Amino acid sequence: MQEDSVAAIKGHPLYAELVAKRKRFAWILTILMLAIYYGFILVIAFEPQWLAQPIAEGAVTTIGIPIGVAIIVSAFILTGIYVYRANGEFDRMTRTIREDLL
Numbered sequence: 560m561q562e563d564s565v566a567a568i569k570g571h572p573l574y575a576e577l578v579a580k581r582k583r584f585a586w587i588l589t590i591l592m593l594a595i596y597y598g599f600i601l602v603i604a605f606e607p608q609w610l611a612q613p614i615a616e617g618a619v620t621t622i623g624i625p626i627g628v629a630i631i632v633s634a635f636i637l638t639g640i641y642v643y644r645a646n647g648e649f650d651r652m653t654r655t656i657r658e659d660l661l
Contacts, residue, residue: 567660577652584644588637595633599626 568574602610603623610623 568656571656573652573656581649588641592634592637595630599630
């Protein structure tokens with residue numbers, strides 16, 4: 560019985576579209592996050608003096624601190640974007656597949 564259900568789900572045309580869209584979207588967000596993170600690491604490796612500059616004349620905080628915070632915040636934002644789309648478009652597609660097969 561369960562094998563029939565799995566085969567029916569995998570055979571549904573909307574399922575293939577769902578898997579492709581979800582995978583493509585996840586890869587885009589992954590590449591974006593890796594570019595942000597590794598871009599920061601490359602700056603640390605090749606231009607550390609740039610990150611060590613104070614934000615303003617006489618300030619203790621360097622440029623690197625807000626940039627590091629922005630990287631952490633970007634991870635939360637990208638996660639939120641994924642959750643928003645997953646709870647919207649992807650859940651609607653899943654619901655449609657389930658309704659079609661019941």
